[in-house]
Amino acid sequence: KIYEEHMSVTEETLEMTYKKKISELEVSLAVQMNAVKPTEDVTQLKVELEKYKKKIEELDLNNRDLSMQWSKLSVELRDKEAAYHAKMSAKEIEMAYLAKQNAEYKKMYEEMRSKVLLEESEVKVYNRLITPEMNRISSRYSEQFSSGKVSSSKSTLKFSRDSDGEMDGSSSSSDEESSSQSRCLRQ
Numbered sequence: 001k002i003y004e005e006h007m008s009v010t011e012e013t014l015e016m017t018y019k020k021k022i023s024e025l026e027v028s029l030a031v032q033m034n035a036v037k038p039t040e041d042v043t044q045l046k047v048e049l050e051k052y053k054k055k056i057e058e059l060d061l062n063n064r065d066l067s068m069q070w071s072k073l074s075v076e077l078r079d080k081e082a083a084y085h086a087k088m089s090a091k092e093i094e095m096a097y098l099a100k101q102n103a104e105y106k107k108m109y110e111e112m113r114s115k116v117l118l119e120e121s122e123v124k125v126y127n128r129l130i131t132p133e134m135n136r137i138s139s140r141y142s143e144q145f146s147s148g149k150v151s152s153s154k155s156t157l158k159f160s161r162d163s164d165g166e167m168d169g170s171s172s173s174s175d176e177e178s179s180s181q182s183r184c185l186r187q
Helices: 002-035 039-147 177-186
Strands: 156-161 167-172
Touching: none
Parallel strands: none
Antiparallel strands: 156 167
């Protein structure tokens, strides 16, 4: 009897294990069957795969084009930067030269100005010294002409101002009068 009981329990256990295994396999088969799509889906997947391959090729081509454009732009940018730096260094050199030249001109101007001021002061001193004498001489000659006394040598005294404003006095006889007049005109 123990044997029969044992046999029945074992038979039941085996049957349950068998049914359980069968149901698991059926479920697994159903999942596998659902996972496998029909042939239409496979062809559609192939079409989509080709479409994506073409898209990848287009993107690669675009990427190459953009890389080439980027390279060209980089080269242009470097060239422009080099040209800009060359222009700037040339301008800096020119500015330095002009600053040096300006300093030289300023120095020359100051030297010339000091000379002119010195000469102007000398002219003022000479003018102060000569003016009273010229007034005396011109009044003396005017007195002689008014009294009727004229010298026998027919000398004349001519005064003129030169370009610096200095008085220039010269006496000449009637023979030299024309040459002195031309000299006065030149001044």
